[in-house]
Amino acid sequence: MTRKLKVAVVGLGIGRNHILNGYRTNTERFEVAALCDLDTDLLHSCGKEFGVERLEKDYLEIVGMDDIDVIDVCTPPGTHRKMILAALHAGKYVICEKPLVGALAEIDELLDAESRSSGRVMPIMQYRYNDGAQKARHIINAGLAGKPLVATCEVHWLRDETYYEKDWRKSWSGALGGVLMNHAIHANDLMFYLLGPVRSLFARTATRVNKIEVEDCASISVELECGALATTSATLGSVEPLSRMRLCFENVTIETDSRPDFTAADAPWRFVAANDAIGRKIDAALADFTPPPSGFAGQMQDFHKAVCEKTPLPLTLGDARQSLDFATAAYWSAKTYSAVALPILPDHPFYNGWQNAF
Ligand SMILES: NC(=O)c1ccc[n+]([C@@H]2O[C@H](COP(=O)([O-])OP(=O)(O)OC[C@H]3O[C@@H](n4cnc5c(N)ncnc54)[C@H](O)[C@@H]3O)[C@@H](O)[C@H]2O)c1
Incomplete structure (x- = not known):
């Protein structure tokens, strides 16, 4: 069944571009119903620009909004993991900017949370x-x-x-x-x-x-x-x-x-x-x-179709995992001056991340 999905956009840097190029180009598919940012001035200027009245500084208020179908996370990378987990816990669909999280262990944690949620996660890869x-x-x-x-x-x-x-x-x-x-x-x-x-x-x-x-x-x-x-x-x-x-x-x-x-x-x-x-x-x-339409417009269009038809999302946690597998291997190679075979397994020293190793 085709229906209009209600979206809350969190983080209004690139998030503003998601609205302009992903949702405003798909107005029959999406309604941007709420905005969230820690920056009050930006929040109010975007609210005015896009005619959105529900403006929140607290992400958890967004997660608690019953009528919101999709939370689009466009905040800095270090904030993504907790936001995605909270959204999945509330049964929301999540669209999240790259890089999704900073460790394969965290992607596996998200896969586990997704398997227990009625929501699903689509990483942004508009290229x-x-x-x-x-x-x-x-x-x-x-x-x-x-x-x-x-x-x-x-x-x-x-x-x-x-x-x-x-x-x-x-x-x-x-x-x-x-x-x-x-x-x-x-x-x-x-x-x-x-x-x-x-x-x-x-x-x-x-x-x-x-x-x-x-x-x-x-x-x-x-x-x-x-x-x-x-x-x-x-x-x-x-x-x-x-x-x-x-x-x-x-x-x-x-x-x-x-x-x-x-x-x-x-x-x-x-x-x-x-x-x-x-x-x-x-x-x-x-x-x-x-x-399909280029960039965010095409990815959001395919996302809408997949949600309505209950088919696999156009990009999944598996795709984000592939990117992270590559990055983990690259950082390990750079650190150890060695060639690295993929995939990286859970017993690998960088499976839990590499950010403290440099
Ligand atoms: N796909 C692309 O082409 C593309 C391009 C640029 C950025 N990005 C990604 O998008 C994400 C954001 O990047 P950006 O350049 O827009 O950053 P930015 O710093 O310009 O904007 C992030 C916004 O999030 C807000 N924010 C931070 N923490 C928050 C919180 N806890 N709750 C609510 N709002 C919060 C900030 O106030 C800020 O307005 C990053 O993951 C980045 O890598 C993707």
Whole structure:
């Protein structure tokens, strides 16, 4: 049965963008019925901007609102775990920004809580809803790309001291990680989305751009289960910000060179076929394919459909676990100067987190 879901948005930084680009683009599917933020001025200005009357500073008041179906958690990473657990306990659906939590043990705790709740959790990974990424996946799933060979992925962004005026972004306790957990997480997730799970990796991380606790440069060499090899490079010190990804398959090279990032409306994705015959098949496959709306709009639309039809959510705790497995392995590799095989198991020294190890 299709119905309008009532949403409460908690945290009005990127949360404001969720409203603008995810809910206002889906007004037949969602009503933003309550807002929550610790910052009174921001709370009131957003209430006025979006015509929302129920404004709360206390998250638990939101959790206690019987008519709210979905709590959209957009607060700093260090606050997510408790908020998700409280929402699941109250039987709410949860949408939560990345990174979800800071340890595999915590994801497993959430999986357990979800299994006992009538609610479910969807992590935000809106880059998957980029038009080009959707087309790439369509070509790959149609069997047209052939054997995956190598991939490179660059997340070269620019963040100066003004970005770190929000203190949480500097610290392990607030941000749970640096460029790996908070910025390259999208591109790495896109790599899993297009190439499948990771078998092993070797990572180096460093803090070289700003005076912060967490890493702001990373380089990772990755072996995928499909046999392809990938390299990811991430920094927050690129004078010209860009996100670039190149995937070489036997039959097609898929490339995006998006400035500043993959969400740019005009982000160009190219599909270069090995020959005319393959090119014609790719063109035909894409001619019949309509990607969902880009970014938050597409992810929220699919979320609504899944809730109404009681089907699996478009992104799940399993997807967030995959990202965290990758990050845990990367931090362990960086710490110990060793190659690491995935998955990370519960007896691993970083299963409970790595934030005190650096
Ligand atoms: N998906 C994306 O592209 C994307 C982009 C930016 C940020 N993010 C993620 O979104 C989250 C928030 O990032 P941001 O940049 O919007 O941060 P921000 O600091 O700009 O905004 C967070 C807001 O949460 C509020 N807040 C903090 N603790 C709270 C609490 N206990 N109860 C209620 N409100 C509280 C703050 O007052 C602030 O207004 C982070 O997890 C970040 O990694 C995702």
